Amino acid sequence: METTNHNTPEDGSASAGGQRTAGKDGLLLLNAVKKGDVDRVQQLLEQGADVNVCDEYWGWTPLHNAVQIGRVDIVNLLLGHGADPRRRKKNGATPFIIAGIHGDVRLLQILLSQGADINECDENGFTAFMEAAERGNVEALRFLFANGADVNLRRETTEDKKRMKKGGATALMSAAEKGHLEVVKILISDMKAEVDARDNMGRNALIHALLNFNCENVSKHVEEITSILIEHGADVNARGDGGKTPLISAVERKHTGLVQMLLRQEGINIDDRDSTGKTALLIAVEQQLKEITQLLLEKGADTKCGDLVGIARRNYDHCLLKLLYKFIHDTDPPAVDWLPHSSRWGEALKRLHGMPRPRIGKLKIFMHEDYKIANTSEGAVYLGIYDNGEVAVKVFYENSTRGCKEVSCLRDCRGHSNLVAFYGREYYKGCLYVCMSLCEWTLEEFLKAPREEPVENGEDKFAHSVLLSIFEGVQKLHLHGYSHEDLQPQNILIDSEKAVRLADFDQSIQWPGESPIIKRDLEDLGRLVLYVVKKGEIPFETLKAQNNEELLTKSPDEETKDLIHCLFSPGENVKNCLKNLLGHPFFWTWEDRYRTLRNVGNESDIKVRKNESELLRLLQPQTLEPPRSFDQWTSKIDKDVMCQMNHFYKTSQNPYRDTVGDLLKFIRNIGEHINEKKNRKMKEKLGDHSRYFQETFPDLVIYIYKKLKETEYRKHFPQAPPRLSVPEAAGPGGV
Missing domain, CATH: 1.10.510.10 (Transferase(Phosphotransferase) domain 1)
Known part of the structure; x- marks a missing residue:
């Protein structure tokens, strides 16, 4: 609900440009005006007191104060000495807007004649017309309308408040909220106010009429105001705070007459749910409102909105229980065709699904050891059914900092397959229920x-x-x-x-x-x-x-x-x-590692042993580096294989040397020729060559990776990690 106290610093107050704070004479003038001492006011003005001085805190000028106390004589005196009728307080209110609050037509006439804009507004979007409507000032309202006030103007508030969905209300909404029956009638019948206009939260005048229900004046006229609004086309299914419809609000306020009126309306959606998933019937049963429950049941309200019978039993309300049995023939039969996906939690989920339990919004949960998954630092994780699907439910107390962090992170990072999925949250009796994907282990x-x-x-x-x-x-x-x-x-x-x-x-x-x-x-x-x-x-x-x-x-x-x-x-x-x-x-897989070594070894600088090349320089171990498994590598290869591979270079008398480059060249050549028939014996000795080199030189791959990862030769590395899944045979218990 929007605040109507427009004089507080919370109303988006900002310093009015050019305002002069009060010196000694200024303070005396402001105090004299507040006291209504016209003689002292005149004396101070004749002594040269600043007529447009403003107080330090809220920016009130003498003219603002004179209008507030309704002193026409002082207003005229101040204007005669040069008071600025367009001067604004720190919240943007002008003397003309304050005159609308006061409701004195004489003041409105004077200020309008001094150049006030009939539709000028403060920083919260309030005009004099809106103020008159909100305070039930009928005479002022008629005067302003006759002089061109826009009856359907919506409150234009500050940008930060717009982001919070504040503002947008009309004069009719204000009058309905405050219970001003006569003003509502005048606005609709005489001034043709738009009955179903919506504020920035989507609320119409009918929703506003139910906001201040506990106020005596509002409660006295709410049925008549509701009737007039509905008669002139207000949407009876509009939604207010928490997704509540007028019917749900009327039930919550235990207003039987209002419920009866709303149920008579054609097109009423009797089974609408609020943001917690509750219908009017469920709320009536929870609050043990037998008469209202009967009205709803007779109108055909859906009884499958929660465990109505269970609620009545727990409240030991036998009268309500008897009434419910007259209308409920099948309380909540378990759905035999519902099957959970989970193997581990399947039996418990089936019991929970078939159990008659009141829903918390879209959630069915039973916080019992039989349905608990794990303990947490602030509560526990339970099995749940959310929107007919199985979920894990993490329970926090309502204002838990940890709960807020959980929801914020899940919400902002939703949609990623490597994170648990976030389905929604519910609030009930001081608890926050966070619903997410159910896992097995x-x-x-x-x-x-x-x-x-x-x-x-x-x-x-x-x-x-x-x-x-x-x-x-x-x-x-x-x-x-x-x-x-x-x-x-x-x-x-x-x-x-x-x-x-x-x-x-x-x-x-x-x-x-x-x-x-x-x-x-x-x-x-x-x-x-x-x-x-x-x-x-x-x-x-x-x-x-x-x-x-x-x-x-x-x-x-x-x-x-x-x-x-x-x-x-x-x-x-x-x-x-x-x-x-x-x-x-x-x-990388071992095959990826082996392929990387082969591809680097296939570089021309390595194949021709171009010692001055950048690649071979990069691969050369530094003096202070620790020993490696591939130091003196030629002595660690099977002797017969080494002899046969060196045989290819017998003519050139250029055998393999104990360098990293030659080892990569060796691995490349093995890969190229190992499957040839003439090398069958060599293949038998090496076995799986990718495994052979991984086991013989276990630090070679990581060495090559670290030497080349910041160079152009990283092109030989696998371009992306393989998309692996957990092997099927790796599930515990054969599940």
């Missing part, structure tokens, strides 16, 4: 459960696919300006399709501008990498307790070690760290 549960994983060439494709999904999910959060702040196995979920989804955003932080605070996320990701690669054998809390250097020593291979190191030490470009790491060799 936490990552911790998934790793602990027995399963059979396919192993190809010794690759851990399961770990790579899970971590790729987690990285992509966290990256999407960061792109939306959020950091998760609580990445751990319990907050990473696996759904029924084996898709990995990030969850639990109640500690998330939205960071401003270009200053991401995401280092904690990156460190937690580093620990998650080790946790997943180790299949959960090391508890995550143990990993969190260890320092970064200790964790790096636990890495099973060079790719994992380097990936974790990059997460722990992201450098200056923190914001794009994950985007860059999605192309890290950790996520």
Whole structure:
């Protein structure tokens, strides 16, 4: 509801240009006007007091004050000494607008003759005509209308208030809201006010008539005003705050006569729901309004709007229960054809779906241990049915900071497959219910459960696919300006399709501008990498307790070690760290790694051993670099294979040397010739050559990656991470 106290600083007050604050004589003049002391006013003016002085706080001039107390004589005296009739207070109100509030036609006539604009408005969009209507000043209203006041003018307020849907109300809406029956009649019958105009919230005069229902004057005339508005075309199905229709508002206010009147109207939507999903009938039963409940039932209200019988039982209202049984023949039969998607939660979901429970908006929930998924820091997560679909429901207290963070992050980042889907929220009895996609397992549960994983060439494709999904999910959060702040196995979920989804955003932080605070996320990701690669054998809390250097020593291979190191030490470009790491060799298949080595080895500078080339210079180990597995590499290749490969260079007497370039050339040549018949024995010795080189030189791929990732030769790297999914055989319990 819009405020009607237009003299407060909350009304968008701004300093009026050119106003002069009061000195000693000015203060004396202002006080004399407020007291109505005309002699003292005249004396001060003759002594030279500033007639247009204004008070320091709200910008009232002597003329504003004189109009407010209705002193025509002082108004004329001030105008005679040069008072500015167009001067505005800090909220933009002129003396003419204040005259509309006072309702004195003589003042309005005087100020209009002094150049006032009949439709001038303050910063909240109030004109003198609107003020007269809001205060029931009939004589002033008629005078202003006769002099050209726009009866259907809508309040033009400030831009910031427009963004909050404030403003847009008409004089008729104000009169209806304040219960001024005579003004409503005059505006509609004599002045042809537009009855079904809407304010910026979409509310018509009928909705406004029900806003101040507890006010004695409003309550006294509400039925008559409602009747007049409906008779002249007001939409009886319009919606107000919280999506409430006039019928729902009338029921909430327990006004039987108003409910009867509304139910007589043709086209009334008796089963409309407010924003919480409640109908007029459900509200009537909850409030134990037997007479109104009977009116609604006799009019044909839908009884499948909630567990009406259950509500009456819980309230021990036997009279209401007896009434309901007369109209409800089938309370809420379970739908036998509804089947949940979840295997793990299926039986509980079917019981919940068939259970007669009152709905909270679109949500059916039973907060009982049998339907609880997990505990949280402020409540719990329960199974739920939302809009006839299965969901997980995270419960917070209504004004929870964590709940606000959860909703904000889910809403702003919705639509990403690596995050749990957000379906909606509901409020009820001080609780916030956040509805999101239901998953089968936490990552911790998934790793602990027995399963059979396919192993190809010794690759851990399961770990790579899970971590790729987690990285992509966290990256999407960061792109939306959020950091998760609580990445751990319990907050990473696996759904029924084996898709990995990030969850639990109640500690998330939205960071401003270009200053991401995401280092904690990156460190937690580093620990998650080790946790997943180790299949959960090391508890995550143990990993969190260890320092970064200790964790790096636990890495099973060079790719994992380097990936974790990059997460722990992201450098200056923190914001794009994950985007860059999605192309890290950790996520490459062994075939990708082998192909990269071959492609680099196929560069002409390597094939002809152009020692002065930039590529070979880049690949040359530096003096202080630690030992590598590929140092003296020719001695680590199967002797027969090495001898046979060197045989090709017997004529030129230019055998392979122990350089990185020659090793890449060797790998390239093996790849090109290994399948030739004459090399059958060599192929038998090497076996799967991609695996052979990965195991013989485990740090070669990461070495090449780090040397070339900032150069043009990165063109040989896989262009994008493969779109992997969790292998089907990897589900726990064979599910």
